Amino acid sequence: MNPSIIGQMAVSGALMGLVYALIAYGFQLTYATSKSINFGQGELVMVSAFFSLTLTNLGLPYWAMVPGGLLFGALLGLVVERTGVRLALEQKSEGWILLSIILGLFFFSAAENIWGRDDRPFPTPISADPIHVFGVDVTRLELSVAVGVFAIMGLIELFKRRTLLGKAFEAVSADRDAAELMGISATRTVMLSYALSGTVAALAGILVSPITTVGPTMASALILKAFSVAVVAGLDSGFGVVLIGMALGVLESLASFYLGSGWREAPSLTLLILALAVRPTGVFGKAVIRKV
Amino acid sequence: MKRILFLRGAELLVFAFLATIPLMVVNPYALGLLTLLAIYGILLIGLDVTVGYLGQVNLAHVAFLGLGAYTAGLVVTKLGLGLVPALAAATAVGLLLGALLALPALRLEGPQFALATLSFAALSTTALNELESLTGGAQGLSLSRPALFGTTLTPPIFFWLCLVLLALVWMVMRNLLASQWGRAFEALRDSPIATDAMGVGTYYHKVAAFSLGSGLGGLAGGLYAFNFQYLQPQSFVYELMIILLLGVVLGGRKSLWGAFVGATVVVLLPNLLSNRTLFHLFSGAGFAVALAAGLRGLVKKTTRPFQAFAPVVAMGLLAIGGFFVENTEDWRKGIFALMLFSVVVGLPEGLMGFLAIFLAKLFRVPPSPLPEPSNLEEVLPQHAQGDGPLLVLEDLKRHFGGVKAVDGLSLQVLAGTIHGLIGPNGSGKSTVVNVISGLYTPTAGRISLRGATLPQGSLTRVARAGVARTFQNLQLFSELTALENVMVALKGVYRMPLPLVLLGFARTEERRAQADALALLDLIGLKDQARTRAKDLTYGAQRFLEIARALARKPDLLILDEPAAGLAHPDVVQQIEIIKRVHARGVTIILIEHHMDVVSELCDQVTVLDGGRIIAEGAPDEVKRHPKVIEAYLGQASGPEASAAEPQPA
Amino acid sequence: MLIVDDLHAGYGASEVLVGTSLAVKQGAVVALIGANGAGKTTTMRAISGVLRPSHGRVLLDGKEVQGLDASRIARLGLAHSPEGRKVFGPLSVEDNLLLGAYGRLPKFLGFKAGAQADLDRVYELFPRLKDRARQASGTLSGGEQQMLAIGRALMARPKVMLLDEPSMGLAPVIVQEVFRTIRRLKEEGITLLLVEQFAKSALEVADHAYVMERGRIAVEGTPDELRRNERVLAAYLG
The missing domain is CATH 1.20.1270 (Substrate Binding Domain Of Dnak; Chain:A; Domain 2)
Structure with a gap:
């Protein structure tokens, strides 16, 4: 087996893994504030990508389209929070799991009927010509994924650590009641986390669409792997999702080479179930102390 | 018995009506719908086990339907076996893979569990698609309906077969839910911690329940295969899963009838969409x-x-x-x-x-009358505990981050005594109890009961070793009645193996359990409220009930965590009386308490904690005079009359 | 400054508070004592809005606040330092303190400048916190966490402060230090409602005290009056 081919696959796998990591990071954002995640996150990725495509088709230049798409993602995140999550959280039930699945299904159906069922190309000014780095071919397009992922995660982490609002975010995640006592509104913090999560999903859609094309089912495979990454890495560590995301990306690109492309999903899913058996809170997750 | 008859009558009527339909109507389309109704009925009853009784969102059920269907199909096409082995294999695959998935997945709660089941479902679709040599992949798998004992399964006969199986599943589930298993399911949703602490084993019951539900999914899959006689991986995807969840939720969770109503909805949905x-x-x-x-x-x-x-x-x-x-x-x-x-x-x-x-x-x-209480001697035999230490703690430590909640504690509890554990709030008393009872794993140190090392970090195993406890913040099974609360914890009564329970042979055992539980309720004076739901009892009665439930474990060591907290004076008096009665039966007790008068009246020996360490030990009167205790806890010059719960003059 | 009138509250079906009424005057330190489970902490939680009262009124500086979100009540000038301290473990000591002043600081950048004076005051009060300013607060000892919790509540410059069981789980030496701090805050004119299991120490710093029994106020008076009350003496002061 040619080592350069392995290297080639590892690199493109890892870059794809960053997209999984980014979506998984979206789960972490909401989990931190409310212990809930949006099971319809994949549909947010897809609908935001379609919306961005529409913006482009309306003649908006790429750099003006991106903020528009991100804003739309944030709005969708807020819709999910309001309709699917808030009531269940108030009732301290886990109804949000079912409700966020349902909302995802609705978005899916809406997208099918608004934009059609076909996959469509997503235009981008970033070149898809390969450049040669260390014996491996990478396109600028693929690199743009890495840049985008690290940029937004870096920005959000910076926000969490350097601004008071970000610290409030961390405070709610550490102790919701105590945060309320400091004058921090937990409800608004949860809203903010869903908006951020939606933004992250939209960015994932915009970054990955030029590579995979846009279609109603574009996110169904993505989201499964993002779930795996989130569970394997745990829902606490941003660093963890990047690492696990890249590892999974490499693994699946090797699996599809050796076992056939249909088995792409197998390693991540198997890894997920195995990881659960060994460490239920995730590799980078925090242990939970039970109280009576 | 009236209530039972009424319910059975309704069930019988519906099944009898369904069974006669093919005799009256010969519309093949309607018959097809009815067959599907029976199959989905089984499927949804299985799904309801996790979604309803365990209260977890299970997204893998559709996978078990698919795996069961393909198993049945392959058994017939590749192995050339008949219908019965095919259905048995489909059920077995569901049971087995269900258990395999549940073992890791049920260590998780809520979202992680949902994610794990979702991944399993995706993995199984991938496998069905990719194992082309076996399943035919996306091409699909065709099969024909084999004969059953020489009888050709015409549509009406196949419908009857499905209906009989649904009735069977219905009966089996009813028996299961009416047994200790059903109570355990209820209990573990109300308080998993207490379920574990009563030696019932939350995890084990959850895995068994999930596996059972998945087995029903597999069985439904087998029937599905013979109904359609053509299988495709695309049939068993996310969308169907959501429709199944719709069925269970719309029909009503935790209800066989609910599953049936849900199945009707699921079957009728496509018609709804096609007819404007x-x-x-x-x-x-x-x-x-x-x-x-x-x-x-x-x-x-x-x-x-x-x-x-x-x-x-x-x-x-x-x-x-x-x-x-x-x-x-x-x-x-x-x-x-x-x-x-x-x-x-x-x-x-x-x-x-x-x-x-x-x-x-x-x-x-009205519910059927309760049996006479058992003789207390049979339920909680009077026994002398002998001399010497029963429980020994050696250099026990438990740290949380920078906080040393328990910091090097060595302690002996003598058999047959009531040993008081006191100290200011946050001095580590509760942590000690939580470590002994297995809720926390100690950071360091050794715990032994009767010289044998006590299991660490498992409530269930500690409970089975003979330690029972109550909880400071009540952990009753609030939706269950007082009687059922005690019945859940009863030790040594439920011996019937699961298959016999499913066939309804646990009834005598149940009567015995009721009688035993009544005896314990009698001991604490709650016999007349046996049928009251725990959450509707008065606060005092709830505290007493915690003790009765712990006693159902027939413990060697009973740990009472602040049994008088928040009680009014008359209740405190009664609680003291109850504890004396329990002690008189030979149970060794560790008593954590804030009320100094309760401690003085009951305890033989008292240990005073502060900052996770022992600051004094001895008889209650000695301890009360100990300068360190006065400084750290009682406050200056505590008199012998010190009491925290004097009644308020009107 | 703080008036509580016929407050009812509880968890689920069980009502813990059955008509609690009390008042805290501006600049006064008021102690709330009583047995475990009498409802002291529940009173605090119902006042600060962590627990929504089912009936009754809470007036903060003349404004009805019952039923509002805890965060809203906090921004109106009530600082509640909860039982068990509840510091934000993963965050640094300084971040914890800054969050205490959340309501009045700019939310993005430049927030530290706005709170520097208060930070200096808290560090002066608890020099040990200054040494550990960058340390994650979860790694502090129990005593240091308590100081942090008090400091965090002070950062808000509250009109009224609620302090719940500041001595819980602390060694006697530390408890004495906590009470010294309370005495000093009192000299500086703080308005404080204090829940404390060490009734004696609490009465020493208080201007007025309430004794709770089973969800309502059983006895009230000045510390001297309570010390002369035989029943209180027997039940709580040993």
Whole structure:
């Protein structure tokens, strides 16, 4: 087996893994504030990508389209929070799991009927010509994924650590009641986390669409792997999702080479179930102390 | 017995009616729907085990349907075996893979569990698609319906077969739910910690329940295969899973009837979408119901505004959208979503849950009478504990981050004594109890009971080793009755193996358990409230009940965590009386208590903790005079009359 | 400054508070004592809005606040330092303190400048916190966490401060230090409602005290009056 081919696959796998990591990071954002995640996150990725495509088709230049798409993602995140999550959280039930699945299904159906069922190309000014780095071919397009992922995660982490609002975010995640006592509104913090999560999903859609094309089912495979990454890495560590995301990306690109492309999903899913058996809170997750 | 007869009568009537339909109607389409109804009935009863009884969102059920279907198909096509082995294999695959998935997945809760099951479902679809040599991949797998004992399975006969199996599953589930298993399911949702601490084993019961549900999924899959005689991996995907969840939630969780109603809905849904008039009628009716229910909730203030409005908006969207959309089939997912959304938000109890409340008002059927209580001597035998230490703690430590909650504790509890553990709030008393009882794993140190090392970090194993406990913040099974609370914990009564329980042979055992539990309720003076739900008992009675439940474990060592906290004076007196009675039966007790008078009156020996360490030990009177104790805990010059719960003069 | 009138509250079906009424005057330190489970902590939680009262009124500086979100009540000038301290473990000591002043600081950048004076005051009060300013607060000892919790509540410059069981789980030496701090805050004119299991120490710093029994106020008076009350003496002061 040619080592350069392995290297080639590892690199493109890892870059794809960053997209999984980014979506998984979206789960972490909401989990931190409310212990809930949006099971319809994949549909947010897809609908935001379609919306961005529409913006482009309306003649908006790429750099003006991106903020528009991100804003739309944030709005969708807020819709999910309001309709699917808030009531269940108030009732301290886990109804949000079912409700966020349902909302995802609705978005899916809406997208099918608004934009059609076909996959469509997503235009981008970033070149898809390969450049040669260390014996491996990478396109600028693929690199743009890495840049985008690290940029937004870096920005959000910076926000969490350097601004008071970000610290409030961390405070709610550490102790919701105590945060309320400091004058921090937990409800608004949860809203903010869903908006951020939606933004992250939209960015994932915009970054990955030029590579995979846009279609109603574009996110169904993505989201499964993002779930795996989130569970394997745990829902606490941003660093963890990047690492696990890249590892999974490499693994699946090797699996599809050796076992056939249909088995792409197998390693991540198997890894997920195995990881659960060994460490239920995730590799980078925090242990939970039970109280009576 | 009246109540039982009434319920059985209703069940019998429905099944008998269903069974006669093929004799009266010869429409093959209708027969097909009925067959599917029976199959989905089994499937949804299985799903309800996890979604309803365990209260977890299970997204893997559709995978078990698929795996069962393919197993049955392969057994017939590749192995050439008959119908019975095929169905048995399908069920077995469900049971087995269910257990395999549940073992890791049920260590998780809520979202992680849902994710794990979702991944399993995706993995199984991948496998069905990719194992082409076996399953035919996306091409699909064709099979024919083999004969059953020489009888050709014509559509009516196959329907009867499915119906008989549904009736069987129904009966088996009913027996299971009426046994200790059903109680354990209820208990572990109310308080998993207490379930573990009563030696019942939350994890084990959850895994068994999930496996059972998955087995039913597999069986339904087998029938599905023989019904359609053609299988494709695409049939068993996410969308069907959501429809199944819709069925269970709409029908009503934790209810066999609910699953049946849900199955009816699932079967009729496609027809609803294909017939425009029916759709308008249905969505209009749905809108009217949502509007009426929403307004009623708002006026009576039983629901929040969102809960009232959201279903109205969703159903309104459905009703109005129905006039503008060209083809409803295009919007099927959206339509399911709107319906499911309305039900989950507006009718979380489901149709049967809603009906059950209504019916319960209509028919008041008294429950069957309780047996005479057993002799207390049989339930909690009087025994002398002998001399010497029963429980020994050596250099026990438990740290949380920088906080040393327990910091090097060595302690002996002598057999047959009541050993008091006191100290200021946060001095580590509760942590000690939580470490001994297995809720926390100690950071360091050794615990032994009768010289043998006590298991660490497992409530269940510690409970089985002979340690029972109560909880400072009550951990009763609040939805269960006082009697059932005690029955859940009863040790040494339930011996019937699961298969016999399923066939309904646990009835005598149940009577015995009731009698034993009654004896313990009698001991604490709650015999007359045996049928009262725990959450409806007075606060004092709830505290007493915690003790009765712990006693059901027939413990060597009973740990009472602040049994008098928050009790009014008369209740404190009664609680002291109860503890004396328990002690008189030879049970060694560790008593954590704030009320100094309770401690003085009951304890033989007292250990005083502060900052996770022992600051004094001795008889109650000695300890009370100890300068360190006065400084750290009692405050200056504690008199012998020190009491924290004097009654207030009127 | 703080008036509580006929407050009812509880968890689920069980009502813990059955008509609690009390008042805290501006600049006064008021102690709330009583047995475990009498409802002291529940009173605190119902006042600060962590627990929504089912009935009754809470007036903060003349404004009805019952039923509002805890965060809203906090921004209106009530600082509640909860039982068990509840510091934000993963965050640094300084971040914890800054969050205490959340309501009045700019939310993005430049927030530290706005709170520097208060930070200096807290560090002066608890020099040990200054040494550990960058340390994650979860790694502090129990005593240091308590100081942090008090400091965090002070950062808000509250009109009224609620302090719940500041001595819980602390060694006697540390408890004495906590009470010294309370005495000093009192000299500086703080308005404080204090829940404390060490009734004696609490009465020493208080201007007025309430004794709770089973969800309502059983006895009230000045510390001297309570010390002369035989029943209180027997039940709580040993």
